[in-house]
Amino acid sequence: MKNLLEILRQTESAKVISNDISYADYVALDLSVTNEILVTQKLATAKDYEEYIQDYLNRNKAKIAFGGYIEHRNLYQRSTVFKNDNTDERNIHIGLDLWINDSAPIYAALEGKIHSLQNNDALGDYGPTIILEHKIEDFTFHTLYGHLSLDSLIGKKEGDFVEKGEQIATLGLPPINGDYAPHLHFQIIIDMENKKGDYPGVCSSKTLPFYLQNCPDPNLLLKIKS
Template identity: 70%
Template sequence: MDELLTILQETKAAKVISNAIEYSDYVPLDLSINNVELASSGINTANEYAIYIQNHLNFHKGKIAYGGYLENRNLYKRSAVFHSEETEERNIHIGLDLWINETAPIYAALEGKIHSFQNNTALGDYGPTIILEHKIASVTFYTLYGHLSLDSLENKKVGQLIKKGEQIANLGMPPINGDYAPHLHFQVIVDLENKTGDYPGVCSLSTLSFYEKNCPDPNLLLKIKK
């Protein structure tokens, strides 16, 4: 794990969405339970979130909103994917979200190969998803790209070689993207635990210590802003 953190920190920054938009046009976005404005707004649908996020971008004169790593959110309460009577609620986000209310190209953060891909169709899930496998020095790890367009899964093959910066997908729109306001969920994963085409992007409080280690901060790689 320490070796991977060093690799992420020393790797040259890579954009994973909309190359033409500079990091100076990215603005942080808080969707946590601590956002009093969000909590009192009563918004729930993908369209309502899209309006809220666009207003946030407009106010801050930004083009992409980002954030969400280890953020405790109420966003997932509408979906049975994240809670049931038998399981502890999952509400802590363990990836980085990049929000933009328009179609956008998605790029590979690093050189690698396609590990797996699938359409995770449940309400609130990833929708179309691609997972890439990377190996740097002796360290193997993965990056996950969720909430893609359906055509992003066409002409893909497991084991297909991918170059850093190569366009691998397009951003998905609701409801295909899990029925969210348009955004890319980007996640770094140490151990996929034998999963294919899917991996938890949200965890419960009791499992946070594991997932925080297994899914380090993606901004170590992207280097958006400090």
């Protein structure tokens, strides 16, 4: 019997942002703690990251930067969402980011229905967020779309059907999107753990083994690079 990961590998590739931009115009982006260039850049604000990413896109003659799955990052340190006195620091990214300095259209990766939606409006959080529920064969799982525009939540409700490739949102801009440079956080979630409108997109080293199982690589669906 196939498992879910095998099924996702065999699905046709899915575009979730700016459908008219070819994967040939994507470039991998490293925002990890091992990227020594970031240390010299002194990036602190959403504007700093916008300028850094746009320069990176220009230098690589690309239109969208992607990456970040299981990436250890420092950019969450400004937010109490990821660290308080009672928890381990969360700094390992468990989704895939697609960076473009534009209010780009966002599409459903697969046919499904709206599981939940919410504006997670704390500094450094997702901002407006939509979570879809999908069923393939005997498997149920979810996809999360974070850092959207406020308009993306209007007129939608839980249970609404969506088709694969249907536009479900537009990308949010700072500060509405959690105060980040514009990007889509895209994540696969198998078990929502009874959460609605929100699910961790960043974890600690202690909880990483669980999230590696519950949040597999989103590129299984997108198939940006082999």
